[in-house]
Amino acid sequence: xxxxxxxxxxxxxxxxxxxxxxxxxxxxxxxxxxxxxxxxxxxxxxxxxxxxxxxxxxxxxxxxxxxxxxxxxxxxxxxxxxxxxxxxxxxxxxxxxxxxxxxxxxxxx
Amino acid sequence: xxxxxxxxxxxxxxxxxxxxxxxxxxxxxxxxxxxxxxxxxxxxxxxxxxxxxxxxxxxxxxxxxxxxxxxxxxxxxxxxxxxxxxxxxxxxxxxxxxxxxxxxxxxxxxxxx
Numbered sequence: 710x711x712x713x714x715x716x717x718x719x720x721x722x723x724x725x726x727x728x729x730x731x732x733x734x735x736x737x738x739x740x741x742x743x744x745x746x747x748x749x750x751x752x753x754x755x756x757x758x759x760x761x762x763x764x765x766x767x768x769x770x771x772x773x774x775x776x777x778x779x780x781x782x783x784x785x786x787x788x789x790x791x792x793x794x795x796x797x798x799x800x801x802x803x804x805x806x807x808x809x810x811x812x813x814x815x816x817x818x
Numbered sequence: 819x820x821x822x823x824x825x826x827x828x829x830x831x832x833x834x835x836x837x838x839x840x841x842x843x844x845x846x847x848x849x850x851x852x853x854x855x856x857x858x859x860x861x862x863x864x865x866x867x868x869x870x871x872x873x874x875x876x877x878x879x880x881x882x883x884x885x886x887x888x889x890x891x892x893x894x895x896x897x898x899x900x901x902x903x904x905x906x907x908x909x910x911x912x913x914x915x916x917x918x919x920x921x922x923x924x925x926x927x928x929x930x931x
Binding site: 713740742744749750751752754757759795797799801804805806807808809810811 | 849851859860861862863866868873874907909911918919920921922924925927
């Protein structure tokens with residue numbers, strides 16, 4: 710079954726507002742990686758976490774391996790933040806990434 | 819440091835035609851992955867290599883898909899006799915031995931008509 714579940718599947722934000730994306734795991738994962746996929750299809754690395762919290766500009770991510778979830782917080786959303794956000798976790802002996810189905814974010818003026 | 823490079827960027831085929839995708843990983847990365855991403859879905863692993871060896875190809879449709887990495891550097895993914903269901907973006911990624919982060923190329927968008 711699916712090991713990585715993302716919610717919501719789609720989200721609309723007005724510029725300047727914020728929200729959180731969630732990633733739930735059905736088994737214990739040792740790490741999580743977050744990506745943004747832009748309109749050209751490129752997967753941009755956002756965060757890699759083995760535990761705790763990381764912050765980069767208007768983005769912040771947390772990973773709670775014990776409770777099997779991760780979150781990605783976006784604040785002060787800008788139009789260029791639009792895209793699909795994926796979380797992924799190492800599986801199969803930690804040598805491959807299993808992806809969630811993504812959250813489609815639309816930032817509107 | 820150059821990123822993962824893929825070519826071509828786009829491919830359009832008729833059903834039954836063959837196509838090859840090429841990937842140049844980040845220099846020094848020993849592990850290379852091929853993912854398939856259908857429209858509106860997350861990437862799904864097809865095959866991965868460590869150096870020149872195939873580690874896992876269990877999700878590769880072996881009747882029509884093949885992948886090689888003969889010198890443990892560049893890799894080629896080939897589809898023989900493409901089907902409409904193969905329409906997707908094909909992503910290559912690489913990872914170094916001391917790092918668990920995967921780095922992706924920009925992908926090849928394939929349309930099979």
